[in-house]
Amino acid sequence: MSLDRMIEKIAALQNPTVAGLDPKLDYIPSYIKEKAYAACGKTLEGAAAAILEYNKGLIDALSPIVPAVKPQAAYYEMYGWQGVRTLCETIRYAREKGMFVITDGKRNDIGATMEAYAAAHLGVTAVEEETAEAFGADALTVNGYLGSDGIRPLLKVCQQGDKGIFVLVKTSNPSSGELQDEALAGGAAVYRTMGGFCEKWGAELPGKYGYSGVGAVVGATYPAQLGELRAALPATFFLVPGYGAQGGGAADVAPGFDKNGLGAIVNASRSILCAWQKTGAAEKDYAKAAAAEAVRMRDDIMALVGEIRLP
Amino acid sequence: MSLDRMIEKIAALQNPTVAGLDPKLDYIPSYIKEKAYAACGKTLEGAAAAILEYNKGLIDALSPIVPAVKPQAAYYEMYGWQGVRTLCETIRYAREKGMFVITDGKRNDIGATMEAYAAAHLGVTAVEEETAEAFGADALTVNGYLGSDGIRPLLKVCQQGDKGIFVLVKTSNPSSGELQDEALAGGAAVYRTMGGFCEKWGAELPGKYGYSGVGAVVGATYPAQLGELRAALPATFFLVPGYGAQGGGAADVAPGFDKNGLGAIVNASRSILCAWQKTGAAEKDYAKAAAAEAVRMRDDIMALVGEIRLP
Numbered sequence: 001m002s003l004d005r006m007i008e009k010i011a012a013l014q015n016p017t018v019a020g021l022d023p024k025l026d027y028i029p030s031y032i033k034e035k036a037y038a039a040c041g042k043t044l045e046g047a048a049a050a051i052l053e054y055n056k057g058l059i060d061a062l063s064p065i066v067p068a069v070k071p072q073a074a075y076y077e078m079y080g081w082q083g084v085r086t087l088c089e090t091i092r093y094a095r096e097k098g099m100f101v102i103t104d105g106k107r108n109d110i111g112a113t114m115e116a117y118a119a120a121h122l123g124v125t126a127v128e129e130e131t132a133e134a135f136g137a138d139a140l141t142v143n144g145y146l147g148s149d150g151i152r153p154l155l156k157v158c159q160q161g162d163k164g165i166f167v168l169v170k171t172s173n174p175s176s177g178e179l180q181d182e183a184l185a186g187g188a189a190v191y192r193t194m195g196g197f198c199e200k201w202g203a204e205l206p207g208k209y210g211y212s213g214v215g216a217v218v219g220a221t222y223p224a225q226l227g228e229l230r231a232a233l234p235a236t237f238f239l240v241p242g243y244g245a246q247g248g249g250a251a252d253v254a255p256g257f258d259k260n261g262l263g264a265i266v267n268a269s270r271s272i273l274c275a276w277q278k279t280g281a282a283e284k285d286y287a288k289a290a291a292a293e294a295v296r297m298r299d300d301i302m303a304l305v306g307e308i309r310l311p
Numbered sequence: 312m313s314l315d316r317m318i319e320k321i322a323a324l325q326n327p328t329v330a331g332l333d334p335k336l337d338y339i340p341s342y343i344k345e346k347a348y349a350a351c352g353k354t355l356e357g358a359a360a361a362i363l364e365y366n367k368g369l370i371d372a373l374s375p376i377v378p379a380v381k382p383q384a385a386y387y388e389m390y391g392w393q394g395v396r397t398l399c400e401t402i403r404y405a406r407e408k409g410m411f412v413i414t415d416g417k418r419n420d421i422g423a424t425m426e427a428y429a430a431a432h433l434g435v436t437a438v439e440e441e442t443a444e445a446f447g448a449d450a451l452t453v454n455g456y457l458g459s460d461g462i463r464p465l466l467k468v469c470q471q472g473d474k475g476i477f478v479l480v481k482t483s484n485p486s487s488g489e490l491q492d493e494a495l496a497g498g499a500a501v502y503r504t505m506g507g508f509c510e511k512w513g514a515e516l517p518g519k520y521g522y523s524g525v526g527a528v529v530g531a532t533y534p535a536q537l538g539e540l541r542a543a544l545p546a547t548f549f550l551v552p553g554y555g556a557q558g559g560g561a562a563d564v565a566p567g568f569d570k571n572g573l574g575a576i577v578n579a580s581r582s583i584l585c586a587w588q589k590t591g592a593a594e595k596d597y598a599k600a601a602a603a604e605a606v607r608m609r610d611d612i613m614a615l616v617g618e619i620r621l622p
Contacts, residue, residue: 022424025438033439042441074420074427078436080445081399085392108417108454109385110484113333116385125389127336128344130353134391144418145456145479147486168456173421175458179504183496190501193490 002207005163009067018068029283048082062288065099108143118157172219173240180269220248227255244271261308314475320378329379331580340594359393379411407582429468483530483553494545514523531559538566555582572619
């Protein structure tokens with residue numbers, strides 16, 4: 001009912017990072033693509049097949065090192081239902097390899113519709129008296145603009161299935177402040193108010209390490225706000241995008257951690273996915289290059305975090 | 312590059328409504344379900360097959376009367392990639408029948424990721440030198456919490472493909488005010504500020520009837536705000552949920568229309584989908600009952616709107 005499984009995995013591997021699986025065809029070695037195109041043509045089906053094989057190689061190489069993966073739904077939806085099938089199979093494969101899976105879908109809706117999203121991504125779907133897992137991730141990113149009606153249906157599913165959510169609070173992009181930094185009449189910025197909602201919603205999903213099942217997305221590109229929110233939201237675990245390609249470094253993510261080295265999981269996507277291209281590695285070594293970059297990132301961040309201890 | 316095709320369709324049919332395709336298995340006649348289960352079992356595949364047949368029947372009956380359908384992505388994702396395939400096939404079928412299709416996905420992200428969503432739902436996807444339509448809707452609902460970085464990638468795709476978006480402004484649910492009604496330091500509520508963004512973004516996608524390609528979602532359950540926003544946002548077309556099952560009536564949606572009877576398209580889902588159950592119709596007449604309810608809704612709203620004229 002919380003993010004405890006993720007926290008235990010972070011501590012076991014002494015690695016507070018997550019690999020973003022945002023596959024673009026440009027990142028995929030040509031021997032994988034050629035095989036897929038030969039079988040399925042240069043079609044959505046062919047692209048989806050290439051992405052699945054690429055992802056599996058990455059997961060094989062990353063799973064001994066990195067506690068979690070974060071597939072970004074958009075990069076699968078762009079290949080149609082065939083791409084969405086690859087998302088489903090990627091999630092299943094990563095979970096089989098022991099990884100914690102955060103689907104980055106930023107889903108949002110209300111009432112029965114949000115229940116449907118909760119069932120889709122974190123729970124089970126009933127077909128008459130039978131049930132099936134539709135996507136079966138461990139956690140889902142969500143957008144709280146619609147208020148509690150959009151979040152409560154998720155809390156129930158998280159409770160039943162030992163799952164978690166991450167609510168967008170302060171995103172990593174340059175224009176995130178257009179709304180999120182605006183001060184409300186009471187004085188607090190919109191992002192701070194949304195953070196307060198996370199603490200309130202999270203009180204219904206307490207965890208044994210002090211963090212609830214309701215986390216928050218807070219960008220590495222805003223280190224001051226990251227530190228401010230870490231102090232203000234003691235029960236809210238942060239998913240921190242913006243490290244690497246978006247410009248954040250270890251010093252920028254450091255304010256997200258607590259005294260036990262917990263409180264944040266830092267995402268990198270492109271730097272890991274494209275490591276083979278950046279280092280000039282052979283195509284066949286793409287996953288090895290990704291793992292080496294994941295180790296470099298882990299060491300970069302752990303040099304500032306020190307040790308991760310379960311309280 | 313705007314919502315002109317939708318507006319022309321509304322005027323041609325003299326019907327400013329959209330049928331929400333939010334299929335639940337409970338709404339589907341048992342003869343359809345039994346056939347699908349016999350072929351595929353009580354599985355995600357079986358549910359997805361039943362939903363597709365149900366939707367096609369509805370589209371056949373509604374397309375001469377209703378200008379648009381709005382499939383809600385959550386109800387397809389809950390049946391896994393098989394359900395998402397049904398979403399794709401539903402969109403294709405509705406477009407073949409001449410309907411304007413609004414995918415209700417409330418998608419949101421930034422930069423390249425939002426480009427991927429734009430390609431997925433409104434544009435085309437490149438697979439090397441080939442291109443394919445992934446979902447191919449006419450419009451998409453989106454959430455603007457992330458600011459301009461999350462919207463601009465859509466504008467480009469809308470421009471290229473004559474498509475539109477609807478940004479969540481004031482949603483129909485009871486808790487929508489938790490954030491959306493909060494006053495910002497400048498005095499305007501969050502929803503009003505988001506509405507202002509829609510006018511600004513929409514200036515890049517002008518339409519020939521005065522409405523841009525950037526619409527707004529404004530709930531029928533808040534008629535005062537609907538009227539306030541109609542006056543304040545002259546170039547922003549409203550997608551209005553909350554009529555029918557959520558409690559809004561014709562008098563509640565009336566403030567969303569301009570003097571030409573344009574400016575709003577009102578959604579109903581459950582009342583149309585379940586009309587056969589509510590009226591005690593025979594299962595085989597489910598689509599006929601849906602069409603009768605769509606006519607009743609049209610007449611209910613048109614009694615207040617009067618005539619729809621293209622300026």
